[in-house]
Amino acid sequence: MATRTSPVRPSTGRAPSKAKTPAGGTRARPQAPEPEIKPVWPVRAAVGLWQGLGHLVGGGVRRIGHDVSDLEPESRRDGSALLLLLLAVGIATFEWWGLKGWFADGVHGVVAGSIGWMGLLLPLMLFIGAIRQFRYPQNVRSNNRVAIGFTVMTVAGAAIAHIVGGQPSLASGFDGVSQAGGTIGFLAASPFSALNVWLAVLIYALFAFVSVLIVTATPFRAIPSRLGQLYEHLMGQDPHEKTSDNGHDQSYLYDRDGAEPKPKREKKPLFGRKKSDAEETSVLDRFNGDEAFEHALVDADPVDTVPTTPLVPPGVRRPTKAEIATEKLKASQGLAAEPVTEALSQVPSGGLPPVPTVNPTVAVNKLVPQVPNTPIPQRSEQLSLAGDVTYTLPDSEFLAPGTLPKERTEANDAVVAALTNVLTQFGVDAQVTGFSRGPTVTRYEIELGAGTKVERVTALSKNISYAVASADVRILSPIPGKSAIGIEIPNTDRETVSLGDVLRSQNARRTDHPMVMGVGKDVEGGFVVANLAKMPHLLVAGATGAGKSSFVNSMITSILMRSTPDEVRMVMVDPKRVELTAYEGVPHLITPIITNPKKAAEALQWVVREMDTRYDDLSNFGFKHIDDFNKAVRAGKVKLPPDSKRILKPYPYLLVIVDELADLMMVAPRDVEDSIVRITQLARAAGIHLVLATQRPSVDVVTGLIKANVPSRMAFATSSVTDSRVVLDQPGAEKLIGQGDALFLPMGASKAIRVQGAWVTESEIHQVVEHVKGQLQAVYREDVAVEAPKKQIDEEIGDDLDVLLQATELVITTQFGSTSMLQRKLRVGFAKAGRLMDLLESRGVVGPSEGSKARDVLVKPDDLAATLAAIRGDGPPAGSAVDPTVAALAANANVNQGFAEPVDLVAQDLDNRTQAIDYHDGGDDESGEDAWQLTGR
Numbered sequence: 001m002a003t004r005t006s007p008v009r010p011s012t013g014r015a016p017s018k019a020k021t022p023a024g025g026t027r028a029r030p031q032a033p034e035p036e037i038k039p040v041w042p043v044r045a046a047v048g049l050w051q052g053l054g055h056l057v058g059g060g061v062r063r064i065g066h067d068v069s070d071l072e073p074e075s076r077r078d079g080s081a082l083l084l085l086l087l088a089v090g091i092a093t094f095e096w097w098g099l100k101g102w103f104a105d106g107v108h109g110v111v112a113g114s115i116g117w118m119g120l121l122l123p124l125m126l127f128i129g130a131i132r133q134f135r136y137p138q139n140v141r142s143n144n145r146v147a148i149g150f151t152v153m154t155v156a157g158a159a160i161a162h163i164v165g166g167q168p169s170l171a172s173g174f175d176g177v178s179q180a181g182g183t184i185g186f187l188a189a190s191p192f193s194a195l196n197v198w199l200a201v202l203i204y205a206l207f208a209f210v211s212v213l214i215v216t217a218t219p220f221r222a223i224p225s226r227l228g229q230l231y232e233h234l235m236g237q238d239p240h241e242k243t244s245d246n247g248h249d250q251s252y253l254y255d256r257d258g259a260e261p262k263p264k265r266e267k268k269p270l271f272g273r274k275k276s277d278a279e280e281t282s283v284l285d286r287f288n289g290d291e292a293f294e295h296a297l298v299d300a301d302p303v304d305t306v307p308t309t310p311l312v313p314p315g316v317r318r319p320t321k322a323e324i325a326t327e328k329l330k331a332s333q334g335l336a337a338e339p340v341t342e343a344l345s346q347v348p349s350g351g352l353p354p355v356p357t358v359n360p361t362v363a364v365n366k367l368v369p370q371v372p373n374t375p376i377p378q379r380s381e382q383l384s385l386a387g388d389v390t391y392t393l394p395d396s397e398f399l400a401p402g403t404l405p406k407e408r409t410e411a412n413d414a415v416v417a418a419l420t421n422v423l424t425q426f427g428v429d430a431q432v433t434g435f436s437r438g439p440t441v442t443r444y445e446i447e448l449g450a451g452t453k454v455e456r457v458t459a460l461s462k463n464i465s466y467a468v469a470s471a472d473v474r475i476l477s478p479i480p481g482k483s484a485i486g487i488e489i490p491n492t493d494r495e496t497v498s499l500g501d502v503l504r505s506q507n508a509r510r511t512d513h514p515m516v517m518g519v520g521k522d523v524e525g526g527f528v529v530a531n532l533a534k535m536p537h538l539l540v541a542g543a544t545g546a547g548k549s550s551f552v553n554s555m556i557t558s559i560l561m562r563s564t565p566d567e568v569r570m571v572m573v574d575p576k577r578v579e580l581t582a583y584e585g586v587p588h589l590i591t592p593i594i595t596n597p598k599k600a601a602e603a604l605q606w607v608v609r610e611m612d613t614r615y616d617d618l619s620n621f622g623f624k625h626i627d628d629f630n631k632a633v634r635a636g637k638v639k640l641p642p643d644s645k646r647i648l649k650p651y652p653y654l655l656v657i658v659d660e661l662a663d664l665m666m667v668a669p670r671d672v673e674d675s676i677v678r679i680t681q682l683a684r685a686a687g688i689h690l691v692l693a694t695q696r697p698s699v700d701v702v703t704g705l706i707k708a709n710v711p712s713r714m715a716f717a718t719s720s721v722t723d724s725r726v727v728l729d730q731p732g733a734e735k736l737i738g739q740g741d742a743l744f745l746p747m748g749a750s751k752a753i754r755v756q757g758a759w760v761t762e763s764e765i766h767q768v769v770e771h772v773k774g775q776l777q778a779v780y781r782e783d784v785a786v787e788a789p790k791k792q793i794d795e796e797i798g799d800d801l802d803v804l805l806q807a808t809e810l811v812i813t814t815q816f817g818s819t820s821m822l823q824r825k826l827r828v829g830f831a832k833a834g835r836l837m838d839l840l841e842s843r844g845v846v847g848p849s850e851g852s853k854a855r856d857v858l859v860k861p862d863d864l865a866a867t868l869a870a871i872r873g874d875g876p877p878a879g880s881a882v883d884p885t886v887a888a889l890a891a892n893a894n895v896n897q898g899f900a901e902p903v904d905l906v907a908q909d910l911d912n913r914t915q916a917i918d919y920h921d922g923g924d925d926e927s928g929e930d931a932w933q934l935t936g937r
């Protein structure tokens with residue numbers, strides 16, 4: 001009768017260790033236990049010492065460069081790695097520096113006697129092997145691959161060395177072979193060199209080449225792209241930015257730990273063995289094409305994780321699993337229960353403790369906030385631009401409150417049930433202990449039972465996706481600051497975040513800095529605000545429809561809500577011509593919204609000049625930052641030379657917003673890049689800040705140089721992981737779900753914050769814009785980038801403009817108004833030539849028809865250029881006569897009369913409190929540099 005054995009795994013799911021098996025248990029022993037061989041203590045001590053040393057060195061090696069010190073203790077192979085390292089150092093000492101002595105000679109004898117000249121390379125190979133073993137011991141398969149590659153390289157190199165070294169025979173003794181390819185070189189090369197020496201060299205050169213491919217994991221077809229990337233790397237470009245030529249994304253080349261190049265579709269490994277369980281979720285597996293791993297391993301990306309703080313405030317007890325289970329039971333029985341999980345996310349009645357900030361740029365409210373519906377007190381500013389002008393900021397009521405945030409819905413309960421089900425089905429000892437609901441996604445927290453591996457849960461990501469019917473599941477392991485796994489799942493009932501709520505939140509009220517904008521809400525429902533001045537420059541990217549423009553709108557509206565025109569000035573570049581038109585005419589603008597990409601490039605150059613001017617001021621007056629300069633100016637502490645007539649005024653912040661960078665990069669890539677780089681490198685201290693938005697975050701738009709200088713990033717949903725890498729240097733944005741769902745990585749933050757962007761409606765924008773325009777009118781600087789007045793090509797001319805211009809030129813230069821001449825010279829038919837002549841008549845170029853005679857030409861050749869310009873529509877627009885009052889005001893305001901737009905704007909309202917503002921040269925003849933000062937009337 002077969003003997004019954006006790007269960008192998010107890011209910012904890014943990015295999016009992018032999019030592020812990022109760023001696024007196026009911027367990028029958030089928031065989032006599034194998035005698036346990038215990039090493040004697042000196043051996044144990046030596047092993048312990050060796051391992052201790054290994055861990056010490058390994059700990060240091062893992063921290064060098066990309067930190068991999070979170071390697072699990074059971075995965076470490078520090079002992080063998082230390083051995084390799086010591087061998088590398090030892091052999092290098094004897095082989096490279098030719099030390100003498102019996103030991104050195106012995107080592108040299110073994111090494112050179114075996115592989116000859118290849119002994120010189122051996123330390124390098126051992127060193128690489130040691131580093132890999134310290135840092136990535138769990139990558140057994142790729143470590144094996146590298147070892148095999150090096151072995152092939154050694155044999156091939158030794159064989160070639162043998163041939164090149166004069167093919168010494170074994171009879172020449174140790175000295176003979178060790179000065180060529182060693183014994184191995186002799187054995188490998190002899191059979192082939194006996195046939196033909198060149199054939200042998202060719203064969204082993206081929207082997208050497210193949211060995212390099214093996215070591216670098218390069219398939220033959222990827223050789224060109226690898227060489228390309230190597231070239232780029234050597235030329236200083238970031239290979240992470242590129243998609244490789246074979247169309248694969250960068251994950252083909254680098255795993256996320258930066259561990260090593262690795263083919264993505266490694267379905268049938270040439271080398272290596274079947275994976276063990278322990279390796280099931282190793283880094284290598286990310287690239288086996290299985291999406292589940294991609295989800296599961298997002299947790300390895302620090303950038304993807306969202307900083308959180310405990311939801312349970314001090315003093316509030318976390319519910320026990322039993323309580324949670326009871327709650328679920330009650331819920332399943334339809335009984336009203338005090339929801340324990342809900343209690344987790346409730347704020348204690350004692351009020352909110354002060355909120356810690358994640359980094360200086362961003363303040364995240366870590367606790368579920370109250371809906372802030374108390375209006376912000378009206379702030380009236382006495383503008384420095386005009387002593388008697390009072391500028392009132394828009395009323396916070398203009399921005400409507402959003403809906404009350406929900407802390408728990410049926411959808412959340414359904415997901416908790418689904419998650420619990422998955423964990424039970426797969427026998428994972430883990431529990432959903434709570435969740436925090438954000439506007440777009442909810443983060444569910446899972447705590448593991450004792451002895452349960454994190455990988456048991458992360459490996460289930462595909463099943464979780466299936467169970468909750470969502471492809472966009474992100475797993476954070478752990479949730480920073482918590483011993484819990486976070487699973488972010490999109491809400492089926494998502495909520496919109498109103499910009500008004502964000503701007504009324506505590507985080508926004510805490511500061512009255514004019515450059516603070518409402519960003520949105522984080523995953524825990526905390527309001528996120530950011531100071532654009534501290535960014536100091538921001539890249540906003542995402543696929544079409546992901547929410548970029550809405551973000552830019554929220555940003556501009558925030559500025560309009562919080563700042564006066566003498567605090568913040570803006571330059572808006574909108575090549576798409578539709579996104580920013582709503583802000584045309586706001587007094588914060590220093591130039592009309594620029595829609596022409598060429599003009600935009602010029603405007604950027606102007607910004608560079610403005611920056612230089614400000615820098616000159618800073619250095620002349622001995623300040624490091626514009627804020628300090630402004631403070632000193634306000635306090636009257638900046639002293640001008642006695643003969644200077646200049647009136648010092650504080651400089652406003654200058655915010656330059658480019659809504660589609662790609663359009664600019666298409667027309668003048670070099671100029672635009674140069675300006676952006678110069679601005680971004682220096683402008684921070686000058687109070688100039690750049691926001692670059694693009695829906696094409698490819699490397700030709702967001703070049704390496706631009707990226708390196710724009711430290712803050714806002715990534716909306718991107719269409720590919722490559723785009724995500726361009727924006728964030730990390731994957732993650734491709735998993736976002738659009739409509740304002742974003743990863744926000746402000747300067748200095750190591751981890752991106754997942755936020756739902758704030759939303760502002762068109763009518764809210766309209767109200768705010770109307771208010772600010774009613775306070776003050778825009779007067780533009782004429783030297784930024786004056787857009788040519790819109791061409792007024794006559795509808796009559798239609799598509800015939802080019803040919804009409806040619807006809808005009810012909811007729812005026814020849815002073816001969818003949819239709820048949822037009823026919824001949826322009827190769828057009830009679831009807832067309834007749835029509836051209838009629839058009840010329842209607843524009844006063846020729847007189848009326850006189851039968852078969854040529855018409856009179858009424859324009860002299862000297863006026864040709866002006867006539868062509870008028871036909872092209874470049875001339876002054878018809879009926880552009882300026883109202884004399886307006887002209888007087890504009891002249892008074894020092895506005896360039898040749899620039900039509902400010903005049904038009906000034907004309908809007910002359911009789912009430914509205915004031916024209918102007919950047920006017922304060923009269924400092926020496927510097928002429930206070931062009932930024934505002935003057936009001």
Ligand SMILES: Nc1ncnc2c1ncn2[C@@H]1O[C@H](COP(=O)(O)OP(=O)(O)OP(=O)(O)O)[C@@H](O)[C@H]1O
Nearest residue numbers: 543544545546547548549550695739740757758759
């Ligand atoms: N923060 C948000 N909250 C709610 N809905 C949003 C948000 N942002 C965007 N949306 C929704 O997504 C749509 C597209 O957004 P938006 O126009 O900002 O995208 P985009 O990235 O600028 O696209 P494009 O580049 O084509 O202009 C909006 O019309 C709106 O319905």
